[in-house]
Amino acid sequence: MVDFMKRALELATEALVAQEVPVGCVFTIEENIVAESRNCVNITHNPTRHAEINCIDFILHYCKTNKIDYKCYFTNITVYVTVEPCIMCAAALQNLKVKEVVYGCTNDRFGGKTVLDVSNFCDHSYELTGNLLSIEAMCLLKQFYKGTNPHAPESKIKKKKDS
């Protein structure tokens, strides 16, 4: 378990280096990694490209090329992600009926459990555990938010002040 989260943290670090919000994620089936990814929102200009969504897309593609029923495949998946999945990702994982989600630190701004409990929207909900290597995950986020997002447009208010 800890090893999977360590791998997710490596991916999150990779995201930080690439100036993306540092969140990493691995999907496992029976102790084997079947997908891994990190946040890539800035490079794709698509704010939904979170680590979990990338992993889901990877598995969907894998199932399609290998003619596997993805609906069945997802039910065996355990997700390790460095930050609690946001409302969007939590809903996506829930719709796909994944078995279990393990996360590092909580997500006070968009958490799919902390801010809005998405399990209220669906009959099925996965097992959810938090606080695995949460300090490490939080540290990466703090490093990112210390700097400014290089892709966000300059604040108009800030500009007026400067000029």
Add this chain to the structure above:
Amino acid sequence: MSVEIEPPVKKAKTFANEDDYCNKIIDKCIEDIKNSQKNLEPVLSDDFQKSIPLIKVFVGIIKDPKDLSRTVLMLNEKIPLKELQHLKRIRKKEVILCPTNFIIGMSSIQQYIECNVEELKDTFQYFKELDVPLSPPKVKQQFKEWNKIWSCNFHPNVYLEKLVSGNFFAPTELNLHRTYMEIAFEVSRWYILHLNLNTNEDDVFRNINSAVIVDPTTQSVVAVSFDNRDANPLQHSSMLAIDNVAKTQNGGVWSTEDINPDRTLSGISEELLNYLKPRYPSVRFGARKFISKCDISSDEYNGNPSDGPYLCTGYYAYLIREPCVMCSMALVHARVKRIFFCFDNMFDGALKSKSKLHTISSLNHHFEVFTGFL
């Protein structure tokens, strides 16, 4: 031989009928939207509609009205009511002292007053418990209701008053919103025919959804999309629309191989664009030109870096059906400014039916939601 020929003929016939049925429904919806006399309705947070939330307080009835102003000054200093600033402290001879839960651990309100404001220990004739409004009124209508219970302070917010007036959009604005919603239906029609979709009578719009993303500053359609969840469970129309907007900003991840070389038009399939343009000659299509960080740092560029589009900032999204929780949150991430939808989604709609995601105050972005096209 005849046996072999028959089945395909029969099949073709049913197909034609289904298409026809679908076309009729879409025609009817477009017709109804066009002829609608109603203004659109905002979907507001529950505190606009719910019954008044109340809190129990102790009220003291003053012996000598001459003491009123001195008493209130003293109370404001010694027992300030930070959470109840919207309430006037006095009503005739009655003075709000404190919420009833303040005196936990004491035998009576008299004892509480003696402990906290000793000077007032003989000021009150008697005490009583009263229910008063817990939160400030948001709009005039609520102010009237609140006042029946206890006098309140209130400063009307012009924008909110207009929102609840039932008359928010001017006729010209309404026509624009209706046109974009019509386009969402035309997008569905085109894809249903184009993909040869076998739509079921009962659920033409239960499983089918389209999105139209508009830049209101240029009054131009930036991107459109059609639900593809059967092939990819992530590809609901909103998720696709966000990716199509990304394409206009040199990004995007889904089916990027046949992208329009003119990036400003890459949010809409070329064939579909050719279908829509003659039907809506007055509507503009395409995004404002995306300005990358490289452009800004190059010497030739002398514009304002915040002029270019960023995600869906400032954009409006027109959806046939109320989005699910995944899509609603995706639209928050995309920083859409307003969302318009036609049909409620009783199953998992997250902007009205099952939840009102846009009213969660802790989220970092909030859009407005409007419905009531039909």
